[in-house]
Amino acid sequence: MTPPSFYQALVLMNTAVPINERVPLDVFDVVISHLQDVDALRSCALVCGSWNSLTRPYLFRGVVCRPAVPSRTFKNLLAFLSTLPHSGSLLRSVTIDGRTRNRAIPRPELSVEVIAQVLAQLPKIARITVRAMRLTFPVPEVGLIPCPSPHTSRSVEMLTIQDCTILQGAIPLRRFLSYLGRIDTLVIKAVLVESMEHPAELPSVEVQIRSVFVSAVTASGDVRVLRNLFHGFSFSSSSPLTVSLAPRTGLLERIALNDILSPFKLVQTLSVNVLSLSGSLNWIIEDQRRYPPLRHTDVPKEWASADLSSKFPSIHTLVLYSTTTSSIHRESATLLYAAILANNWRLLSNAPTSLRHIELRFQRYGPHSRATIEELRAIKELQPSLVRWEAVDAGTLARFPELDSFSCVLCDGGFMEQWGPIEGLSATPPSVFSRQTEFDDYVVFLKDVLPRLQDEGRLHFRMSDV
Incomplete structure (x- = not known):
């Protein structure tokens, strides 16, 4: 038998050693x-x-608790974690989800005190999501508004309250937030607040909030109850505040938005996605071949809250979105993109003239297509026209003499994070083109339609991190 060569012996030696040791x-x-x-x-x-x-x-960085499911309650969760060594210290996110497979079952009611008690036993949690719940707070006496608990130093990266009903007006939310010392991002989306008469003076809540995202928040009766959600909050003047909005088309929702935002004074960055004001979300996510083509009458001609940015004279950065989709094509797509551009320009036209930075994020649902670039370019050919790229190019320079940068953030794939969850959709469909190819296509297009900003050295490009 021929002895193995040196190479064969080396291979045999390496394969004899487990890979986790090599x-x-x-x-x-x-x-x-x-x-x-x-x-x-x-x-x-x-x-x-x-x-x-x-x-x-x-494996244990995130858990889901379902209070309406007998074997998935807080008690079950804590009992399970107690059987695992150091598992509580490994958790980073928790979701409290009131949904069940049986949609006939009403959403469970849960006190924010109970949530706070459970979170106290999970000190490493950095991301909290409360979904499809009816949130309440036990008030000991009729008409008595409880004072917030003492200020704590606990910090979380993100707190999301989504698809929930908040009972007893603003009290449960204010009480919940009082348990936290700092929140990097607070998301309130698709929330109904039960109307309730509050006293003239609500106790202050001391919590540092760096960023707030609000979308589809309404009241069951008098919308003035929404003013109390953040009234009297002790926002830190040393920490810049970012407010992000995804307004919906309903008049009541737009009025509610103004009430919610009234306490926010020292806002430095305002972000607005006008997609839902410019057309139906169904146009973005559904195959439109079974629908009639879009017409000019299908998109809003004006937006009553276009002066929203003027309510924040302290802002120095305005972030806008231009959303594209692979679900509609040609003239219908161009019409939708023109409506988005027109609403974005209405915001810019009412922004403080002292604005220093403008960020336009190109967000897409579906794969990137070079046909989309041509549909965006065709906005200038629409008759009657809404707003053309040339108007944005020249008007931006004329209105904002102190503008430092007009940054285009490309390849934004965060559509589902902003508008979801959407039933039946789990993620943005992938593209056959690389992100770099998509980036390069948009750079060529934007330099062509925004030549004045380019010549002045204000036009910049960067790749989105989502």
């Missing part, structure tokens, strides 16, 4: 950290003891 664990840690699928993480945890230790922080 490759540094740090390499596996980097790979596992990119896994989002729970089943894949579970499989990794079963490979060996070393991989189990690496996988555990990612």
Whole structure:
């Protein structure tokens, strides 16, 4: 028998050693950290003891609690975590979801005190989501408004309250926020606030909020109750505040938006997505072949809240969105994009002239197509025209003499994060083009339609991080 060569012996020696001993664990840690699928993480945890230790922080970084499901309550969650060593310290996000498979079951009612007590046992939680719940707070006496709890130092990256009903007016939300010392991002989306008469003076809530996102928040009766959601909050003057809005078309919702935002005075960055004011979300996500083509009469001619940015004279950055889709094509697509451009220009036309930075984010649903670029370019050919790219180009320079930059943020794939969840849709469909190709296509187009901003050195481009 011929003895193995040196190379063959080396191969035999290497294959005899387990891969987890030949490759540094740090390499596996980097790979596992990119896994989002729970089943894949579970499989990794079963490979060996070393991989189990690496996988555990990612497998238990997020949990979902369902108070309406008998085996998924807070009590079940805490009991399960108590059986796992150090699992409580590994958790980074928790979702409290009131949905069940049986839609006939009413949404569960839950006190914010109970939520706070559970979160106190999970000190490492950085992201909190409350969805499809009826939030309440036990008031001991009729007419007595409870004072917020003492200021705490607990910080969270994100608090999301979505698709919820807040009972007893502003009290539950204010009480919930009083348990937190700092919130990097507060998201309130698709929330109904029950009307309730509040006293003239509500106790102050001391919490540092860096960014607020508001969309589709209404009241069940008198919309003035919405003014109390953030009235009297002690916002830090040293921390810049960002307000992000995704207004809907309903008149009541737009009126409510003004009431909600009235306490926010020191806003430095205002972000507005006018998509829902410019057309139906169905035009973005559905195949339009079974619908008649869009016409000029299908899109709003004006927006009653276009002066929204003038309510914030302190802003120095205005962020706008231009949304494209692969669901509609040719003239129908151009008409929708023209309506979005027109509403964006209405905002710009009413923004403080001291504005220093403008950011236009090109967000898409569906794969990138070069036909989309031509549909955007065709806005100038629409008859009758709404607003053309030339008007934005020249008007921006004329209105904002102190403008430092007009930044176009390209390849934004965060449509679902901003407008979802949408039933039946889980993610933005992928594109056959690379992000770099998409980026380059838009750079060529925007330099062509915004030549004055380009010549003045104000036009800049960067890749979106989502």
